[in-house]
Amino acid sequence: MKSIITICIIVFMNLASVDLNLLVAFEALMEERNVTRAGQRIGLAQPSMSSALTRLRGLFADELFVRSVSGMQPTAKALSLAQPISEALGQIRGVFDAGSVFEPATARRRLTVAVTDYGDLVVVPPLVAALRREAPGIDLVVRPIINLAESVASLERGDIDALVGGHLPASARVIRHPLFDEHFVCIRDARRVDAGAIITTDEFTRLPHALFSSTGGDGVPGTIDAMLTRQGRKRRIAVTLPHVVAVPFAVAGTDLVATMAGRIAYRFAASAGVAIVPLPFEVPVFVIELVHTRRAMADPGLRWFIDMVARVGRTI
Known part of the structure; x- marks a missing residue:
């Protein structure tokens, strides 16, 4: 997979007519499914975002995103491009973040996780204990998952950082990590x-x-x-x-x-x-999962938190 990503980066970087920001626009469109919101996420006005979509369609010779009553729906081509483009951008961001080392013992920030009733009782207590040991300066906000679809939408919007629980709905815009099985x-x-x-x-x-x-x-x-x-x-x-x-x-x-x-x-x-x-x-059995967005991997603090939740899950 890394070789494919590397080739993808090289190809794009060697094409003088291609702006790397087009890939950022593609990622935002894939996550937001809305031209205006995608533009707001990356700092582009609606006309500029529409122009970026037009250029993307020409670049890939595909409509990529088609209007529907529920938003801009990705085509089969767009879905096939989503993961390699996201991973390629993640690697590029990692290069620029290489000098930024996350130190959990001294870090100060707030993280928000939404959980089911099950997660609140079974996962949150050992997670809080681990945070107090390893990152006492991190504040954790735990929200209940009441409406599953709305919680996933909140995750995709960036209102929360992760979801934990069982029977969580599927979405092509998030990454799922199984933590453990329950019976x-x-x-x-x-x-x-x-x-x-x-x-x-x-x-x-x-x-x-x-x-x-x-x-x-x-x-x-x-x-x-x-x-x-x-x-x-x-x-x-x-x-x-x-x-x-x-x-x-x-x-x-x-x-x-x-x-x-x-x-x-x-x-x-x-x-x-x-x-x-x-x-x-x-x-x-059913699976208790950790769910987060692809863009979380570009944040050193979130990457650490996700790894820690996975570690805690293995001990439950």
Whole structure:
């Protein structure tokens, strides 16, 4: 890949008619999908940005970005160019940033990360501990992910620096790093069953369920419902809760059963008074991810932070 990027840089630099800033314009258009916002990002007025797009189209002999009701949509050609151009610009920026060394122990800045309820409980505590040890001058702002699509849009706009959580939506404009796998378990009132007790599919279907849903809908465990449907079964959701930490406390002392992420269930089992039992059928694991933009790689401080989140993830 590096050889391809190098060739790409050489080709562009050897063409007297090509302005390297056109690649910067392409990157901004790919991330913003809007001519005016892309121009604002790189300091160009709308007419100048439109001119840059015209020159890009001539350079690559392709429309690159086509107008639609949802913004400027990239063509197949533009999508194929996005990663090599972004990586090439990253290398060039790295040359100019080579003299700028990020020292976490003395750095002072603010970073913002948006997380799901799961990330807030499982990832943020060890992340905060690592920051206090390694970079005590860095202030961390943690925001909740309530609307997944809007959180990704905020990331792309630069309002936040990273996202952490599971089941995050896909976007061609961001980079995803898997941190670790998570699995589902069942929880029941500890006075009714012992930890490790067996629950049959019939019993699982018959019992009333508690469900976490930050939006008030069916929630992520729709995966469970899909599996039950394939077996010709259906469960009853008796209680829907807006915060995942409330689930084990709602189950305790009742006939409810709940399906939730294993790491959270184990963390609160004793204090809530619930027993953890295995699901009566196999459910695929889900991945907890770190998501950031490509332009984050051009920021030495953000590169360090992203690496640190990945390191913390490996210890969870």
